[in-house]
Amino acid sequence: MSAAAPLLLLNHDASLHRAAAGDHEAFGDLIREHQDMVFSIAWHFLHDRDRAEEIAQEVFLQLYRALGEIESPAHLIFWLRRVTANRCIDESRRGRWRIVTLDEANDVARDAGDTDPLLSRKLGQMLQRLPAPQRLAITMRYQEGLEPSEIGAVLDMPLNTVKSHLRRGLAALREWLGVKP
């Protein structure tokens, strides 16, 4: 760990404390630091830019009310992932879905950089066909790079359940893509 790392952690802790004390500027810093993570989880789950933003906004508003409970920057990330996942599940239960247009898909695909936009879009659309728990487990695994045990903690699922969701979800994606395991 570099010498700057502890200083960075201290800064994050300080931002958290200031935000918890009602400092809007510090809370704005926290939002900007984590907004891509929260928005992306919601976006990959819903494939709907407006709904993803709405959920992400609600997550941060909930965070504002719960700042006093957040113990550390690591706890903050865990909390944000868990609350975002729960809100995505709630959203899927409500069934407020709509078909994403090609323009929107292109709009988001511009962020894809050097990836194959067609394949990325295809995978994103296939992900929507998976059951919600499989979709979330795969999003946490490949977007956030979490290990199955960490996914279990975030989604409040036993390790074997997480492994099963990942295995089944990936098997379905392989089958739809015509890829042999």
Added chain:
Amino acid sequence: MNLDDDLTRALARKSAPDGFADRVLSRLDTPKTHRTSLFTRIAAAIVLTAALGGLTAHQIIEHRRNEEGERARRELMTALHIASAKMRVAQRAVAHD
């Protein structure tokens, strides 16, 4: 094709829409409330107790009013019955004559 790599690329983090943080901050309508003072809590308790007391008294008065109304109605009905009986007697007497 390596599905793991493709998924990692497909599920890379996206940028939140421009102005996202500002939109969240604009929804924080009021600054965080500070701990409510003891005086405020006592005052709120008094107001609540007075309101509940007033509501209960109102309900008791209303109940009594209803009871009195019902009694008056019964008395009126009895009086009408008596008057009606008397009228029938008088009619019969007139018809008989």
